[in-house]
Amino acid sequence: MKLTSKELRNKWIKFFKDRGHTPISSASLIPENDPTVLFTTAGMHPLVPYLLGQPHPGGKRLCDTQKCVRTGDIDEVGDASHCTFFEMLGNWSLGDYFKDEMVPWSYEFLTEELKLDPERLAVTVFEGDKDCPRDEHTAELWEKCGIKKENIFYLGKKHNWWGPAGQTGPCGSDTEMFYDTGKPKCCETCSPACDCGKYVEIWNDVFMQFNKNADGSFSPLAQKNVDTGMGLERALMNVQGLKSVYDTDVFVPIVKKIEQLSGASVTDENAVKAIRVVADHIRTSTFIIGDERGVTPSNVDQGYILRRLLRRAIRFGSSIGLKTGDYAQISDVVVEIYADAYPELAASRDKIAHEINEEQARFERTLENGMKEFEKLCKFLQTDVIPGKSAFRLYDTYGFPLEMTVELAKEKGFKVDIDGFNARFEEHRNLSHAGAEQRFKGGLADTGELTARLHTATHLMHQALKQVLDDPTVNQRGSNITPERLRFDFSFGRAMTPEEVKAVEDRVNDAIKADVEIVCEEMTVEDAKAQGAVGLFTSKYGEKVKVYTMGKYSKEICGGPHASRTGELGHFKIVKEQSSSAGVRRIKAVLE
Numbered sequence: 001m002k003l004t005s006k007e008l009r010n011k012w013i014k015f016f017k018d019r020g021h022t023p024i025s026s027a028s029l030i031p032e033n034d035p036t037v038l039f040t041t042a043g044m045h046p047l048v049p050y051l052l053g054q055p056h057p058g059g060k061r062l063c064d065t066q067k068c069v070r071t072g073d074i075d076e077v078g079d080a081s082h083c084t085f086f087e088m089l090g091n092w093s094l095g096d097y098f099k100d101e102m103v104p105w106s107y108e109f110l111t112e113e114l115k116l117d118p119e120r121l122a123v124t125v126f127e128g129d130k131d132c133p134r135d136e137h138t139a140e141l142w143e144k145c146g147i148k149k150e151n152i153f154y155l156g157k158k159h160n161w162w163g164p165a166g167q168t169g170p171c172g173s174d175t176e177m178f179y180d181t182g183k184p185k186c187c188e189t190c191s192p193a194c195d196c197g198k199y200v201e202i203w204n205d206v207f208m209q210f211n212k213n214a215d216g217s218f219s220p221l222a223q224k225n226v227d228t229g230m231g232l233e234r235a236l237m238n239v240q241g242l243k244s245v246y247d248t249d250v251f252v253p254i255v256k257k258i259e260q261l262s263g264a265s266v267t268d269e270n271a272v273k274a275i276r277v278v279a280d281h282i283r284t285s286t287f288i289i290g291d292e293r294g295v296t297p298s299n300v301d302q303g304y305i306l307r308r309l310l311r312r313a314i315r316f317g318s319s320i321g322l323k324t325g326d327y328a329q330i331s332d333v334v335v336e337i338y339a340d341a342y343p344e345l346a347a348s349r350d351k352i353a354h355e356i357n358e359e360q361a362r363f364e365r366t367l368e369n370g371m372k373e374f375e376k377l378c379k380f381l382q383t384d385v386i387p388g389k390s391a392f393r394l395y396d397t398y399g400f401p402l403e404m405t406v407e408l409a410k411e412k413g414f415k416v417d418i419d420g421f422n423a424r425f426e427e428h429r430n431l432s433h434a435g436a437e438q439r440f441k442g443g444l445a446d447t448g449e450l451t452a453r454l455h456t457a458t459h460l461m462h463q464a465l466k467q468v469l470d471d472p473t474v475n476q477r478g479s480n481i482t483p484e485r486l487r488f489d490f491s492f493g494r495a496m497t498p499e500e501v502k503a504v505e506d507r508v509n510d511a512i513k514a515d516v517e518i519v520c521e522e523m524t525v526e527d528a529k530a531q532g533a534v535g536l537f538t539s540k541y542g543e544k545v546k547v548y549t550m551g552k553y554s555k556e557i558c559g560g561p562h563a564s565r566t567g568e569l570g571h572f573k574i575v576k577e578q579s580s581s582a583g584v585r586r587i588k589a590v591l592e
Contacts, residue, residue, distance in 0.1 A: 003114070003239050005087075005250050008232060009065050009341065012089045015109055021091055022058035025540050026066045026342070030293040030302060032479050032559075038302050039069035039288075043090030044163070044170070044206070044227040049559055050094050051170040051208060053222045057522045057544035060096040065089055065232070067287060067342070071305055074312075077280045078273035080237075080244035081200060084309065085284035087232040095223030099138055102205050102226050106177060107145035110202070114239050118146050120180040122199055124192050126161065126173035127154035131218050132209070135160075138175050153191045162206040162227075170221060172208040176201055179238045202238055203230040246276050250337060254279045257333045264320035274316040281313035282327055282356075286334040289355050290348035292536045293477055297359045298581035302478070310359045311399050327360060328353040363399060370398025374405070378412055388420015395421070396428065450483040452561040453569050453591055456518065456550075457508060458486050460566070461589065462534060463554045464507035465490060468500050476534075477584050485575070485590045492585045496577050507553075508572040515567030516551035520560075523547055533557050 003011075013023050027046035029039050040046060043066035050056040066088045076082040093102070110116045123142050128134030139152050154160075163171030178192045178199040186196035208225040210218040233245040242248060246255060246266075255266060258278055264271040288295060288306050297307040313327060331352050339346040377390055386409050394400040406416050458479055466474050469492060478489035496504075522544050528535065533547050535557025549555045550566055563569060571592040580586035 003236065005232060005236060005248065006341070008236060008239075009087075009089070011113055012065070012109075012230070013063055015105075015113055016061075016063035016091045019061070019105065021061040021063040023540065023543075024058050024062050024064045025543060026064060028293045028536065029067050029069055029288060029291045030295065030478055032293075038305060039071075040066065041068055041070050042066070043068070043088040043229050044092070046559075047092060047094075047227075048169055049561065051092075051221070051225050051227070052211070053095075054560060056094060057546055060094045061092070062094070063091040065341070067291075069284060069288065069305075071309075078276040080197070080246075081234055083233060083245060083280050083284075085280070085287050086234075089230040089232055089235070091226075091228050093226035095225060098224050098226060099141060099207055102207075102228065103138060103141035103175070104145055106203060106205055106228070107142070107147070110177065111146075114235070116179060116202075116239065119148075120182075121147055122151040122153065122178045122180055122192055123147055124153045124155045124160050124176045124178070126175075127156050129157060131157075132161075132173050135173055135175070135207075138207075142175070153193070155191070155193055159193050162204065163208070164212050168212050168214050170208045170225065170227075171210055171212050171218075172206055172225075174204055174206040177203040177205075200234060200238060201231075202235055204228060244276075246279060251279055251283075253333050253337055254283060254330060257330050258317075258320075258322070261323075261326045261329065262317070262321040271320050274320045277316040278313045278320075278322065278327075278330065281309045281316075282330045283334045285309050285313070285356065286331045286345065286352055287338075287342075289352045290335070290342075290345040292344050294348060294351075295478065296355050296581045296584065297362075300580070303581045307359065310356065311363050314360055314363055315399070315401055315404075324360060324364075325357065328356045331356055366399055370394055370400050373398060374400070374408060378409075378414060381414065384414050386414055386416045388417040388422070388424055391416050391418075391421040392424035392428070395425075449563075450591075451481055453563050454481050454483075454486040455558075455561055456563045456566065457569055457572055457589065457591060458488055459548065459554045459556045459558065459562075460508045460511045460550065461486075461488060461504060461572070461587070462490070462556065464504045464511075465492075466534075467507065468503045469496070477580075485588055488587045488589070489580045489584050490587070491583060493583055495579070496585065501574050501577055505572060505574055511550060511553035512566050512569045512572060514551060514553070515565055516553065517565055518562050519549045520562070521547050521549070525557075528557055531555060 017023060027040060031037060031040055031045060043064060044051065056062065068088045069085050071084050073082050074084060077084060110121060111118050125138045126132060126135040142152055143149055160174050160176065162174045163169060178201050181198055181200060183198040185198060186194055190196060190198060192199040206227040208227055209221055211221050212218055233248055233250060236248040237245050245251060255275060258275050259265055264275060266272045266275055285306055295302045295306060297303055297310060317327065335345045335349050374394060391402060391405050394405050395402060402421055409416050462476055471492065473491050475491050477491050480487040524542055525545055528545055528547050533555045545557045546559060547555060548558050548562055569591055572589060573592055574587055574589045576588040578586050
């Protein structure tokens, strides 16, 4: 079946719209007010407050196509199915329908809408443990639909439990759907749990019944939810009978542009991984920079991930002959492919090209300095082995991949202590993970009183910044809230003066002293605009949003949570104002 990406998006939305679902717009790739993750990693991520019980303006049944970024499998990019950016087709029941409706709908969509062969479908269900019983009911529903008993597999939490998106939040057992590629079984116990390539995952239905708490325990949710996710690229690959996601229509023009610019070809097994890595990483970088809350390369948080992706793309690209300026041209093809589905990319086309070119220039200067460091290292070596710690410093500080250091060393008659490098690399990764867990403690589900107050203060500060700085380009670029403090990134080209910082503090504290009621109203995006509300106007025409009004002090589109009156906030104080990245400032503030 020849199905394009656009047709699949439209087919998905129509199928669920016909079953009472409200289509909603993709949220930003940069999560708002969530300290647990750097990027939106799944369609459910922006919906956590509603999965926990808040009413959604669109009702109890929703569907969408969500932009997502995951970098956990970055080393696997280049194989048939792994990407760092992907589109997640999703539908939700917020305390409405559950397994009895969702399983038959899943079977119907796969076999009737996508025309997949039911004989080649395999599914997995949760085998049960101390937190949640064995899911016999879902297995029975699949069998009733027509899935053969031998194609229903029971697996544990590693495979059939989803969530939370961060450290805490909604989660539950799931059922995953796979397509049999026709490859022979790798062993007698071969199942969708194998990585042998026989089974490719298409879709995942999550039955959310629990909230994971900060101490690792699970408590029942106030409402049972359904959260499903189908990766658009993998679904296209399966429906079209293709060998990889890079053969689908969202990648083919990108790959062809890389081949044209480099002279390399995907028919060359020595070049195929490099071409795919460049295609994937430039696509992801284009979406991160071009997002409504787009970031630029830096050494912290999302900017660091973006820098890593771009530099990795440049490293792989240089091995196949890509040159200065080529990566921005590749990015332009990405914009063309997605301009209709994600118009924010077309609006940011020049900015995307500029940032990619700038980062390439910075990286080339870094590599030049790294070469000087390498020459100095070789000059003073007492043995013919470059120590692992030195090889890791070249990697960590100057962006030298290990294989590059090994090649350069070989040219000079040296070897590299690869085991020592790997030990340092593992130590660094463990420290990074530990730091991330500490930095991102808390979670989206943390909608306690302190978090709600700080979120409210963020709105007041946003408006105060616009008034004090009197610059139309001042807009929110990121927000991160823990129960202890708020962190707010905004577009502005210089450091604030002490007088400006004080003026913003005073305006926020004036709003707190006024003790006005915080009113939430549901309205269309058009009405919100007409009333002068601040926010990202990315929702579709006629789509309803929540608007929070705080007297004359703030009117902003937001999902929550908030205090009920400004007087509950206490005293607002800015503790730091600093640069976040080029053209973006960062404020950290507390309530005393």
